Amino acid sequence: METSGKWQTIPHHYVMRVPVHARVVEPRFVVPAKVFLRRDAATGRFAPAAVFVMSRPPAGALGPVWLLDGPAGLSVEDAGAVSATRRRVRLTFDGERYPAESVIELAAEGAEQVLSFKLVVQP
Amino acid sequence: MKTTMLAVLVTLLGATAARAEVTLADIIENVRRNEAIYENLDVVIHSEYDIGDRAPVKFGNGSAEVLSDNKRLRYVRQGGMFRLDRTGSSVDTERTVSGDRVRAYDGETTRGVDGNTVANLIQGKQDDPDLVRPHMFLLRDTSHSMAPLSTYLSGTEAMKSHPEGFWTNDHSLANTYEGEADFMGLRCHRVRITTVLSSGDAHDSWELWLAEDRNYLPVRMLAFTFHVSADTPVGDGAVTDLREIEPNVWFPFAADVTAYDLVVMKREGKRAIRWRRKYWVEDVSLDPHYDLAYFRDVTIPDGTAVYEIVDGEIASSYRQGAPPTGGVSRPLKRWWLWAMNVVIGILVVAVWRLQCRRRRLANSSPPSQAE
Numbered sequence: 001m002e003t004s005g006k007w008q009t010i011p012h013h014y015v016m017r018v019p020v021h022a023r024v025v026e027p028r029f030v031v032p033a034k035v036f037l038r039r040d041a042a043t044g045r046f047a048p049a050a051v052f053v054m055s056r057p058p059a060g061a062l063g064p065v066w067l068l069d070g071p072a073g074l075s076v077e078d079a080g081a082v083s084a085t086r087r088r089v090r091l092t093f094d095g096e097r098y099p100a101e102s103v104i105e106l107a108a109e110g111a112e113q114v115l116s117f118k119l120v121v122q123p
Numbered sequence: 124m125k126t127t128m129l130a131v132l133v134t135l136l137g138a139t140a141a142r143a144e145v146t147l148a149d150i151i152e153n154v155r156r157n158e159a160i161y162e163n164l165d166v167v168i169h170s171e172y173d174i175g176d177r178a179p180v181k182f183g184n185g186s187a188e189v190l191s192d193n194k195r196l197r198y199v200r201q202g203g204m205f206r207l208d209r210t211g212s213s214v215d216t217e218r219t220v221s222g223d224r225v226r227a228y229d230g231e232t233t234r235g236v237d238g239n240t241v242a243n244l245i246q247g248k249q250d251d252p253d254l255v256r257p258h259m260f261l262l263r264d265t266s267h268s269m270a271p272l273s274t275y276l277s278g279t280e281a282m283k284s285h286p287e288g289f290w291t292n293d294h295s296l297a298n299t300y301e302g303e304a305d306f307m308g309l310r311c312h313r314v315r316i317t318t319v320l321s322s323g324d325a326h327d328s329w330e331l332w333l334a335e336d337r338n339y340l341p342v343r344m345l346a347f348t349f350h351v352s353a354d355t356p357v358g359d360g361a362v363t364d365l366r367e368i369e370p371n372v373w374f375p376f377a378a379d380v381t382a383y384d385l386v387v388m389k390r391e392g393k394r395a396i397r398w399r400r401k402y403w404v405e406d407v408s409l410d411p412h413y414d415l416a417y418f419r420d421v422t423i424p425d426g427t428a429v430y431e432i433v434d435g436e437i438a439s440s441y442r443q444g445a446p447p448t449g450g451v452s453r454p455l456k457r458w459w460l461w462a463m464n465v466v467i468g469i470l471v472v473a474v475w476r477l478q479c480r481r482r483r484l485a486n487s488s489p490p491s492q493a494e
Contacts (some may be wrong), residue, residue: 029156030156031156031157031159031160032152032153032156032157032339033149033152033155033156034149034152034153036145038310050370050371052160052371054156054159054160056159057202079370082369082370083410085163086160088370101143120143120145121143122143
């Protein structure tokens with residue numbers, strides 16, 4: 001087989017170097033990092049929101065999630081596991097007074113670390 | 124007293140009504156975390172490309188413009204492995220070219236076959252340019268479509284250090300957050316990705332509208348090339364069908380992207396279609412469960428030229444199904460063999476010509492002597 005002619009037939013992206021680099025990723029985290037709570041135009045109340053608690057291998061699957069810390073009026077409801085790596089959590093807020101931005105802390109069965117995200121309440 | 128109470132009330136109301144500022148960093152982090160939802164993916168996508176009603180461009184270098192292109196691809200990403208199976212073809216002014224391709228990575232080796240003519244066995248992972256990232260759906264036709272959107276938004280250094288960033292050193296990124304806007308009833312965050320030349324001039328820009336309640340997926344894209352126009356997009360795209368595939372998880376099911384002719388726009392100030400592409404999704408799942416064999420077994424048809432690539436270099440090559448020739452040949456060694464053959468050939472010809480000359484000289488002796 002002639003190699004000199006065939007070299008040119010390889011798409012260039014096939015022969016590019018394969019770089020390797022380390023990337024630090026949290027084993028468990030909340031999606032998204034910043035949640036915007038907005039008022040429902042129809043009801044005038046804050047519309048409910050949802051977040052996901054993710055668990056990347058080698059961290060194991062998480063159990064139910066509950067609220068550790070957050071502003072008064074915030075309710076957190078674990079909606080169950082969506083997959084082996086993801087749980088869905090519903091947020092509702094009916095507070096009268098609130099900071100523009102606060103850090104919400106969650107705990108989950110099977111996780112030693114505190115899971116946190118930012119909550120932004122849009123007036 | 125009343126005034127004081129009123130002031131306190133106003134201060135309190137002011138505190139509760141304060142509006143938190145949204146930054147590009149907030150958006151990048153939200154995109155990055157939402158991208159993780161789609162880490163494992165099994166999707167079948169169709170794409171259809173055409174150049175509209177215009178006449179094809181004639182190139183002086185002998186190449187022909189692609190007029191239409193239809194492809195169907197299945198892309199599976201699972202636990203760091205991936206497999207892509209693509210079928211279809213593209214038509215230019217002279218011929219139809221197969222777009223069939225398979226590429227798979229099993230955690231150790233990337234195996235790929237293009238059009239049943241060339242196969243690569245690559246040490247390590249090398250994803251396919253057609254890989255699917257839902258957040259890059261509207262940028263699939265761009266040269267940086269392989270990188271995650273969060274990386275692209277993060278800027279030059281992030282792109283340089285990402286294996287799928289493929290960033291050139293003479294360009295840099297100047298990305299900005301442009302505020303909120305509504306699109307088709309969706310609350311969106313507008314971000315701009317601007318490429319800056321080494322001269323410091325901004326060359327082009329993508330404006331993406333990310334839907335807050337749709338996992339920050341871009342639902343609208345506007346492309347600008349500044350030497351043509353700073354205000355009129357030279358291309359645009361939109362997700363036309365967005366579906367909730369799991370509670371609170373959305374996926375772009377259809378999208379249209381159109382590019383306009385830069386010359387016509389610059390010369391005549393109007394938009395004429397240069398090309399357009401439609402995408403639509405046939406099927407999608409975020410929970411694939413395939414055996415290792417699915418990511419390892421790639422059939423290489425007999426007759427295919429196979430190249431083994433290690434550290435970005437061709438380490439060996441052979442033709443699939445050909446009888447073994449005493450082990451795998453190395454291109455460098457084969458080159459020397461070829462050169463040796465040429466030298467030997469030249470020597471043989473030289474010796475033969477020398478002998479012929481001597482014979483001719485012998486035969487051209489004076490007749491008197493021969494008689």
